[in-house]
Amino acid sequence: MQSKINSFFKPSSSSSSSSMLTERSNSPPQFCGDENDELAIWEKTQHTIVNTYTRRASEFERIDNKEEASDEKSEKPISGNMLSREECGSNGRNLKKKKRSYAQFHLELGQSNFLLHDCSTCGVKYSPGDEADEKNHTVFHKNFTLGIQFKGWRNERVVHTPNGERGRVILVLDSDPVAQRNKVQEVVKMMEMEMELGEGWIFHKLCRVYLFILSQRIAGCVVAESIKEAFEVLSCSIGATTKQARPKSGKLRFGDIVLQREVINIAPSEVSHESRNGAILCKKEAMSAVCGIRAIWVTPDNRRKGIATQMLDAVRESFCRGHVIEKAELAFSEPSSDGEALAANYTGTTSFSVYKTGNLCG
Template sequence: MQPKINSFFKPPPPPPSSSPVQSSNSPPVLSDGENDDLAIWEKTQHTFVNTYTRRSQIHGNDAEKESSDKRLEKPIPENESSREESGLRGKNLGKKRSYAQFHLELGQSDFLLRTCLICGLKYSPGDEEDEKGHSKFHKNFTLGIKFKGWKNERVVHIPEVEGSRIIMVSDADPVTHRNKVREVLNMMEIELGEGWIYNKLCKVYLFVCSQRIVGCLVAEPINEAFKVLPCSVGERQAGAAAAKQTKSKSSKLQFGELVLQREVVKRGTSKKSSENHTGAVLCEKEPVSAACGIRAIWVTPSNRRIGIATQLLEAVRKSFCMSFVIEKSQLAFSNPSADGQALASNYIGTASFLVYK
């Protein structure tokens, strides 16, 4: 093999010299045929070194050239291109990407969300986490918030219901007590509105039954209130005029040549409907003295109509003032709703109960 390589790199023969005398600078000429030519070519410093070992690391332009060749040979996958782009932006490629679905609420009537008609919570049907959260909240709203009790409870009243008690909490009590009160107030605000139920002067009464808080009353000290008028003369006159005007109207309806006779059906009115409370309250102008104001009262939906609100009012009368028991006539209610008016009139025993601002 070596003779063939040597013959490939064999230089052309030197031109014949006119003089047999050789110069001092030129290399000596040997007369051994093929080996002589190789010796002359080696002395001219034409040496080639061939390396066939593969290097472990490639640096510089060779690395760029080799990586570009590999890219041309193999197609670039999508994850590789995304890694290069994210690497240029300085992101950490070791972490897994997380994706979340967001929704835009632009006033749609039903956009993957349902509103519970009882507890008022919005949730997404089919979503396991949403359904669990709604189930837990719905149970606390309808049955009451779970409550195992405290070591230092201020029990102010023991109702007739077995296994129940009423606890009073003030602003000076420990943080854990106030946090539980805040949790109950959040439930009350769903039906009664936000931002007005509680202040630092209030005392909170919690009705506990079967390790759940099923009712709450918020009371505050007041000095005066106004007596409610059961029915004003103006309302009676207006109602009579409206009834007379209704009777004067014709009972026939005419559409061109077609005449229809209107049939009037009289409905019997019960005693309860005659005493209907519309929510509007008319009071006397002159204030009267009062000792305690019922700021808000609330009972869980599944425990209403069984006397829990009445028991809370009794606990307030007996424990709000340490020195004496408050008379029913000294209790005042803050802007009562229709249900609140019915409760106040039934508990006080008259429609002329007290209200305050």
């Protein structure tokens, strides 16, 4: 192919053509009368067309050349600012700057597994299948059911040690170090969440906090405060409010159904006291009291083990220095149904005392 191209553009003899060119270059051009002869002589003397080409490398040869070039690049240092064409795309972007991540994503198309689940024990909402979400729920669930982790302090104020148990009751005051007060706040937040109380209601600076420590966890907490007076609860008002039907009350008849109106009779010597379950009845005359139980809480997995009783005993023994408070001098604030049962069981009577949270000892 090359020979055909050369024969087409060049004279047959290279030596004669070169000698002819040298002679014509040395001698001035001779012009004839004919214009065509002049143009032909001028083209032969001034224009020499040389056509060269290179054969395109095959695909296998290109792969070998790329491997050799990559080997040479690995031997030669490359500056951080200079990038080769192979490392960049056609638009100059660096393709090796960041590796692609192939993380698995999910499409939420109404599957039940992607819905948030409510934990029936701790009340936390979490997404099953999400590793981080499940881990956070596991940690919180364990702290809620067993108690917040507690490795102990150097200077603990141990006020009570139950007989035959590994647990202990420690007292924390507002004047204690910051680390101890922060731990109290962590427990108080857990109590507020389960008791559904407002933020900041359970604890204030004048309160004394008793923590029950069991197996390096805080299994229970009592928040106590000084009070001046309390009111005795009527035994008939616990659990249900007494109702007395009028013998001659009005009746409403709907066919065969007869509805009889009932009224609640409150004696003049009785007053209503608000609790978390509604109104409870207590006597109008106030009686003296020393210690008010503002809140008491035990972790779900540690209930029915006598921990609340042990903490109340610790409060009676250590609240007043050198004096053990009688059970009749304890009063409870806004008891729930479980709190009413605990107070009645601990004091041994359904006529225990309650107090208003605003009536504090100055």
